[in-house]
Amino acid sequence: MPFEILLALRYLRSRRRGRLAHVTALAAALGICLGVAGLITALALARGFQDELQDKILSGTAHLTLLGASGEPLTDWRAMRARVREVAGVREVAATAYDGALLVTDNDSTYTILRPLDIESSRAVAGIRRALVTGTLEPLLHNNEFTESETAQTASAGRDDEAKVGEVEAIIGAELAERTGLRVGDRAEIITGEAGKDASVESVRSHEARIAGVFRSGLYEYDSTWCYISLAAAARISGDVSPISALSVEVQDIYKVAEVESDVQAKIGNRFTTVNWQEANRPLFAALELERRVVAFVIALIMIISALNITTSLVLLVVERRGDIAILRAMGARDGSVMGIFVIEGAALGLVGAGAGALLGLVVCFLANRFRLVQLPADVYSLSYVPFHPRFADVWLTWLAAFVISLLATLYPARAAARVRPAEALRYE
Numbered sequence: 018m019p020f021e022i023l024l025a026l027r028y029l030r031s032r033r034r035g036r037l038a039h040v041t042a043l044a045a046a047l048g049i050c051l052g053v054a055g056l057i058t059a060l061a062l063a064r065g066f067q068d069e070l071q072d073k074i075l076s077g078t079a080h081l082t083l084l085g086a087s088g089e090p091l092t093d094w095r096a097m098r099a100r101v102r103e104v105a106g107v108r109e110v111a112a113t114a115y116d117g118a119l120l121v122t123d124n125d126s127t128y129t130i131l132r133p134l135d136i137e138s139s140r141a142v143a144g145i146r147r148a149l150v151t152g153t154l155e156p157l158l159h160n161n162e163f164t165e166s167e168t169a170q171t172a173s174a175g176r177d178d179e180a181k182v183g184e185v186e187a188i189i190g191a192e193l194a195e196r197t198g199l200r201v202g203d204r205a206e207i208i209t210g211e212a213g214k215d216a217s218v219e220s221v222r223s224h225e226a227r228i229a230g231v232f233r234s235g236l237y238e239y240d241s242t243w244c245y246i247s248l249a250a251a252a253r254i255s256g257d258v259s260p261i262s263a264l265s266v267e268v269q270d271i272y273k274v275a276e277v278e279s280d281v282q283a284k285i286g287n288r289f290t291t292v293n294w295q296e297a298n299r300p301l302f303a304a305l306e307l308e309r310r311v312v313a314f315v316i317a318l319i320m321i322i323s324a325l326n327i328t329t330s331l332v333l334l335v336v337e338r339r340g341d342i343a344i345l346r347a348m349g350a351r352d353g354s355v356m357g358i359f360v361i362e363g364a365a366l367g368l369v370g371a372g373a374g375a376l377l378g379l380v381v382c383f384l385a386n387r388f389r390l391v392q393l394p395a396d397v398y399s400l401s402y403v404p405f406h407p408r409f410a411d412v413w414l415t416w417l418a419a420f421v422i423s424l425l426a427t428l429y430p431a432r433a434a435a436r437v438r439p440a441e442a443l444r445y446e
Contacts, residue, residue, distance in 0.1 A: 021354055025361035028334060038337060041330040046370040048323025053374025053419045054381060056316040060415070061382045061407040062391065063309035067302065068406050070399065073236035075294060076144055077243070079111075079265030080274050081281065082297075084290045090114075094261045097285060101266060104284050106277040109267040111138030114251060114260055120189075120226075120244065121206040122197050129193060129244045131207070133251035133260060140267055145188065145232060145245060152201040152230025156186035157247040184225045185250035190240035191233040192395070203228045207244075209254055224254055237395040320419060324426040327363045331430035335359065335437075343439040352435040359431040360424065367423020371416045378415075382407045 085091055098110045112135040120129040135141055136158050146154055199205055207224040233240055251260035268277045274293040282291055382405035395401040
């Protein structure tokens with residue numbers, strides 16, 4: 018073993034060291050440990066919040082949404098859906114709409130968003146099945162076609178103010194069900210309005226709805242407002258055989274959605290407007306990324322301050338070992354060897370502290386996920402629980418940064434040790 022490593026390890030274990038030097042060395046390692054653990058935990062929490070929010074958003078909304086340029090219903094959506102499915106990178110295309118309505122019960126009324134369910138989209142159907150808490154999806158899957166004669170009857174009925182149209186089956190969000198007191202099997206009233214040719218006159222339709230199920234997506238905005246209905250029910254409500262106003266596109270790689278969007282626009286022309294999930298949520302994810310960087314910067318500063326304890330510990334060691342350093346220099350030890358002793362000792366403290374901190378950070382993340390320690394009010398943060406998602410790259414970079422900071426903290430005391438003059442040091446020993 019090189020004598021620099023041997024002496025550095027002996028100095029760390031030596032009982033001749035003063036009590037203050039031992040305490041500062043322990044404080045240095047502990048400070049690095051807590052700094053690394055805190056940074057790993059903070060990055061995992063920020064990453065978990067971003068990933069969870071992204072997953073919840075993408076579970077209910079499209080990776081890419083196609084809308085009519087004028088905002089009108091898509092009359093040829095079936096042909097358009099078939100053309101979009103031919104684009105490379107597209108996995109699934111579903112027809113849908115986002116129509117506002119009023120959900121009225123005996124005791125309350127609240128705003129809701131009607132979402133027609135395209136049963137030909139396996140992703141859309143599977144997503145709702147996974148989110149179902151109670152009830153069944155079957156009523157929305159059967160009798161999903163709506164004939165033109167039924168449409169004409171509905172449109173005629175809709176001309177009468179507050180006209181009653183046939184009953185529809187609906188699946189509502191859990192928060193919406195709790196707020197209105199609705200349960201599976203209960204009935205409510207869906208009221209919609211449509212402006213006529215005269216902007217001051219509206220055609221109001223009333224639709225009796227039976228609650229077929231309750232879903233919970235985990236995202237408060239969806240669970241508190243969304244109401245899934247069949248395409249047939251959406252046609253009856255709107256009085257239009259084509260109640261579809263948007264196509265939801267699922268892509269194979271969500272981070273290449275911009276490339277797929279360009280190909281889709283080239284395929285369908287400029288008669289339609291496209292919005293991808295990155296554009297729609299850019300302010301939100303930009304704010305989350307900024308918050309993550311600020312937290313990392315603040316904790317990194319704390320880690321740097323903790324690393325200064327290594328400098329303090331090594332300065333005390335240099336003062337204590339002036340005689341030993343002088344003897345080594347008199348025996349022919351070069352400046353680089355003397356510096357190496359103290360650099361190795363500081364690196365050992367940083368290595369132990371950073372390693373223990375990385376392990377502690379991962380344990381904290383595991384326990385936090387196991388017991389769901391971070392609970393949030395869903396109506397404020399959209400999520401009721403935030404998981405910790407530690408990533409190997411974050412853990413590795415945090416450990417490496419702590420180790421490099423520890424090495425930099427050794428430079429000043431190591432250079433001071435190398436400048437000790439043997440004759441002068443021995444004279445005062």
